[in-house]
Amino acid sequence: xxxxxxxxxxxxxxxxxxxxxxxxxxxxxxxxxxxxxxxxxxxxxxxxxxxxxxxxxxxxxxxxxxxxxxxxxxxxxxxxxxxxxxxxxxxxxxxxxxxxxxxxxxxxxxxxxxxxxxxxxxxxxxxxxxxxxxxxxxxxxxxxxxxxxxxxxxxxxxxxxxxxxxxxxxxxxxxxxxxxxxxxxxxxxxxxxxxxxxxxxxxxxxxxxxxxxxxxxxxxxxxxxxxxxxxxxxxxxxxxxxxxxxxxxxxxxxxxxxxxxxxxxxxxxxxxxxxxxxxxxxxxxxxxxxxxxxxxxxxxxxxxxxxxxxxxxxxxxxxxxxxxxxxxxxxxxxxxxxxxxxxxxxxxxxxxxxxxxxxxxxxxxxxxxxxxxxxxxxxxxxxxxxxxxxxxxxxxxxxxxxxxxxxxxxxxxxxxxxxxxxxxxxxxxxxxxxxxxxxxxxxxxxxxxxxxxxxxxxxxxxxxxxxxxxxxxxxxxxxxxxxxxxxxxxxxxxxxxxxxxxxxxxxxxxxxxxxxxxxxxxxxxxxxxxxxxxxxxxxxxxxxxxxxxxxxxxxxxxxxxxxxxxxxxxxxxxxxxxxxxxxxxxxxxxxxxxxxxxxxxxxxxxxxxxxxxxxxxxxxxxxxxxxxxxxxxxxx
Amino acid sequence: xxxxxxxxxxxxxxxxxxxxxxxxxxxxxxxxxxxxxxxxxxxxxxxxxxxxxxxxxxxxxxxxxxxxxxxxxxxxxxxxxxxxxxxxxxxxxxxxxxxxxxxxxxxxxxxxxxxxxxxxxxxxxxxxxxxxxxxxxxxxxxxxxxxxxxxxxxxxxxxxxxxxxxxxxxxxxxxxxxxxxxxxxxxxxxxxxxxxxxxxxxxxx
Numbered sequence: 001x002x003x004x005x006x007x008x009x010x011x012x013x014x015x016x017x018x019x020x021x022x023x024x025x026x027x028x029x030x031x032x033x034x035x036x037x038x039x040x041x042x043x044x045x046x047x048x049x050x051x052x053x054x055x056x057x058x059x060x061x062x063x064x065x066x067x068x069x070x071x072x073x074x075x076x077x078x079x080x081x082x083x084x085x086x087x088x089x090x091x092x093x094x095x096x097x098x099x100x101x102x103x104x105x106x107x108x109x110x111x112x113x114x115x116x117x118x119x120x121x122x123x124x125x126x127x128x129x130x131x132x133x134x135x136x137x138x139x140x141x142x143x144x145x146x147x148x149x150x151x152x153x154x155x156x157x158x159x160x161x162x163x164x165x166x167x168x169x170x171x172x173x174x175x176x177x178x179x180x181x182x183x184x185x186x187x188x189x190x191x192x193x194x195x196x197x198x199x200x201x202x203x204x205x206x207x208x209x210x211x212x213x214x215x216x217x218x219x220x221x222x223x224x225x226x227x228x229x230x231x232x233x234x235x236x237x238x239x240x241x242x243x244x245x246x247x248x249x250x251x252x253x254x255x256x257x258x259x260x261x262x263x264x265x266x267x268x269x270x271x272x273x274x275x276x277x278x279x280x281x282x283x284x285x286x287x288x289x290x291x292x293x294x295x296x297x298x299x300x301x302x303x304x305x306x307x308x309x310x311x312x313x314x315x316x317x318x319x320x321x322x323x324x325x326x327x328x329x330x331x332x333x334x335x336x337x338x339x340x341x342x343x344x345x346x347x348x349x350x351x352x353x354x355x356x357x358x359x360x361x362x363x364x365x366x367x368x369x370x371x372x373x374x375x376x377x378x379x380x381x382x383x384x385x386x387x388x389x390x391x392x393x394x395x396x397x398x399x400x401x402x403x404x405x406x407x408x409x410x411x412x413x414x415x416x417x418x419x420x421x422x423x424x425x426x427x428x429x430x431x432x433x434x435x436x437x438x439x440x441x442x443x444x445x446x447x448x449x450x451x452x453x454x455x456x457x458x459x460x461x462x463x464x465x466x467x468x469x470x471x472x473x474x475x476x477x478x479x480x481x482x483x484x485x486x487x488x489x490x491x492x493x494x495x496x497x498x499x500x501x502x503x504x505x506x507x508x509x510x511x512x513x514x515x516x517x518x519x520x521x522x523x524x525x526x527x528x529x530x531x532x533x534x535x536x537x538x539x540x541x542x543x544x545x546x547x548x549x550x551x552x553x554x555x556x557x558x559x560x561x562x563x564x565x566x567x568x569x570x571x572x573x574x575x576x577x578x579x580x581x582x583x584x585x586x587x588x589x590x591x592x593x594x595x596x597x598x599x600x601x602x603x604x605x606x607x608x609x610x611x612x613x614x615x616x617x618x619x620x621x622x623x624x625x626x627x628x629x630x631x632x633x634x635x636x
Numbered sequence: 637x638x639x640x641x642x643x644x645x646x647x648x649x650x651x652x653x654x655x656x657x658x659x660x661x662x663x664x665x666x667x668x669x670x671x672x673x674x675x676x677x678x679x680x681x682x683x684x685x686x687x688x689x690x691x692x693x694x695x696x697x698x699x700x701x702x703x704x705x706x707x708x709x710x711x712x713x714x715x716x717x718x719x720x721x722x723x724x725x726x727x728x729x730x731x732x733x734x735x736x737x738x739x740x741x742x743x744x745x746x747x748x749x750x751x752x753x754x755x756x757x758x759x760x761x762x763x764x765x766x767x768x769x770x771x772x773x774x775x776x777x778x779x780x781x782x783x784x785x786x787x788x789x790x791x792x793x794x795x796x797x798x799x800x801x802x803x804x805x806x807x808x809x810x811x812x813x814x815x816x817x818x819x820x821x822x823x824x825x826x827x828x829x830x831x832x833x834x835x836x837x838x839x840x841x
Contacts, residue, residue, distance in 0.1 A: 004783075004784050006765070006780065006784040007784045007785065007787075009761065009765050010673060010765075010780075010781065010784055010785040011785065012762050013673060013762050013765065013766050014669035014670070014672060014673055014785065015669070017669070017672045017673075017678055017681075018665070018668050018672050018678060018681070020665060022664065022665060022668060022682075023660075023661075023664070024660060024664055024668075024682065024685065024689065025656075025657055025660050025661075025664075027682075027686050028656070028660065028686050028689045028690055028693075029653065031686060031687075031690045032653075032690060032693055215700070390773075411806075568789075573791075586791065
């Protein structure tokens with residue numbers, strides 16, 4: 001395996017700084033002795049110093065809970081109780097089980113010169129969601145992950161008392177509630193992650209029941225004076241080669257607490273934010289939240305979509321005439337507007353294909369000053385320290401704008417700060433001045449999952465549709481949204497292949513071409529020539545989050561950048577063969593205990609003549625490996 | 637016969653500290669060197685690793701011994717080192733005398749097919765990389781250490797940092813690019829020197 005030049009230098013540096021003779025066994029043993037002594041003295045020590053009185057009180061409270069819980073599970077009696085008498089979970093007989101394979105799955109022959117269907121937008125504008133993915137109150141309140149009723153509203157729809165958190169944790173807000181007559185779920189979300197509080201009458205069939213593995217550690221927790229049970233982790237199959245096999249993974253990023261009170265059954269899930277920008281809850285933290293449930297909960301935060309104004313209402317508040325783009329890529333629908341008084345700005349939100357999906361395109365306009373990139377830069381903190389998220393800035397020429405060019409900021413930006421604090425999914429922005437007005441167009445980069453994105457060319461077209469000065473021919477090539485495999489093949493300097501076998505129900509959505517000297521982007525490091533082909537199937541889940549079953553084919557010409565051996569070092573791969581070439585296959589499946597949905601991500605990678613081929617498959621269930629290899633081997 | 641990780645973990649779960657000794661002998665050096673590259677300070681790196689072993693002793697009952705221990709433990713150390721580095725935010729200034737060696741170093745670091753002689757880098761070169769490394773954001777430093785010292789793949793980094801693979805690609809790339817940037821800055825304060833790109837393919841068919 002070839003080493004990168006940095007590797008030997010890093011090894012030398014490490015050896016220079018840390019001699020091979022180091023041995024910390026004595027020091028660690030001494031620390032263990034010290035910690036034992038402190039524990040015996042009942043001390044509760046934390047390295048981080050807390051000075052705020054409320055924090056001290058909270059820490060003290062958590063410490064009491066922690067010690068109570070620790071005492072319970074650390075005694076032989078407590079552990080036995082925790083392990084054998086499960087009140088709120090059921091154990092399976094194994095620590096693995098199978099997710100069924102996708103059904104039906106059929107390979108059909110397709111042309112190697114696929115084009116985006118002219119009617120692609122119509123194909124899936126109104127998808128038929130799987131009924132089991134919808135909550136019974138879907139029509140009125142939506143489903144996960146975008147429930148939209150208030151707690152008060154949903155309380156009127158069921159025959160049991162609905163509770164929520166008395167105080168919403170810092171960094172989170174109420175997203176909304178939905179459910180059915182027997183069970184409802186209240187969702188809170190923010191930088192720390194998401195909290196889901198399910199509640200319903202105890203004694204009936206348990207819709208919250210979650211089967212755990214034969215060896216999941218179940219810890220006893222006290223919620224006030226009530227017993228509860230706490231677990232960490234969930235079912236996932238990261239790097240398991242057998243199609244659809246998942247096993248229990250203990251992980252602090254997914255925590256579940258269950259208990260009963262006054263004839264009601266409660267489940268509180270915490271999903272940590274994957275960006276790691278907020279502190280995690282722990283067993284005591286969740287128990288503290290559980291103990292403060294109230295029938296008069298806090299309701300701060302925006303209920304998604306309930307906060308939208310009409311364009312007319314926004315115009316009345318801002319005092320200026322609001323303009324809409326004369327051109328948008330197909331599939332975008334206006335969701336609504338908000339008014340941001342601090343900028344005297346109005347933001348228009350557009351959703352892609354599905355009205356229920358979170359908006360992926362935002363247009364800010366104001367008769368005030370143009371916001372700076374700094375104004376829209378994401379402010380994230382980790383353990384109290386600001387995180388610097390690099391922003392790439394370019395100055396593309398845009399017809400009609402003043403002074404002839406705009407600023408294009410990619411990555412690390414979000415229009416939430418100038419749109420009244422409403423968090424959005426945007427991560428690229430075009431800023432310009434025109435006709436005495438300031439504009440910021442927010443969009444997302446292409447994540448190749450079927451969600452709405454805007455190419456740089458499309459952002460330019462949108463801006464020019466607002467200035468009325470079009471500088472691009474209507475048929476100008478857009479390398480980030482190619483509507484034909486053949487065009488991608490003609491652009492690339494290496495031999496691009498495309499499959500002649502494809503899963504039935506999938507169609508070619510678009511292709512992307514990056515030349516060797518293209519600037520690096522979200523998906524590519526730069527210094528390589530890349531072609532991506534995206535085939536889409538049906539929406540995942542109920543379609544409300546805009547993701548689709550997808551088959552993504554990446555072809556990268558970058559001699560010497562990576563080898564199969566290097567890839568294999570990551571672990572979790574099994575060897576395979578594609579037309580006689582060595583390949584690596586990996587599958588990751590998982591189950592969501594809250595939504596009861598499954599998903600599988602599979603990847604197959606091989607090299608031919610310095611071109612790296614990678615097929616990534618994202619489906620609700622597992623795709624048999626031989627079908628994936630058949631697609632790979634059909635590439636011509 | 638040498639005790640396996642599985643046997644050591646089983647012993648540790650029975651509160652037998654000999655199991656911890658086995659794991660420490662096997663992993664402490666790699667762990668502390670990785671932490672050192674991230675935090676840039678030996679005492680702090682040693683503190684991070686010792687803390688990790690103490691915590692391992694306290695939480696070993698949660699570990700599924702069917703899983704490989706080494707990657708799991710190193711991931712924990714790297715995350716702790718990242719937190720420590722963010723608290724510390726090292727700043728190291730560079731002076732004129734350090735610029736001379738940097739230009740050739742840039743080529744070394746960006747050449748995907750270096751010859752063995754080039755790889756035999758000098759102490760000066762190592763010092764410059766060390767200083768450039770120190771200028772990276774902590775997360776970028778982690779990306780470099782995981783990718784090029786620990787030899788993680790993007791998939792493994794993705795699992796370790798709980799970020800999508802695309803983010804990892806970006807993180808490694810920006811770290812490499814910033815590393816190059818600082819070395820370029822060393823060589824040419826007016827930024828007029830472009831780092832040599834990786835071998836580009838001829839445009840000839």
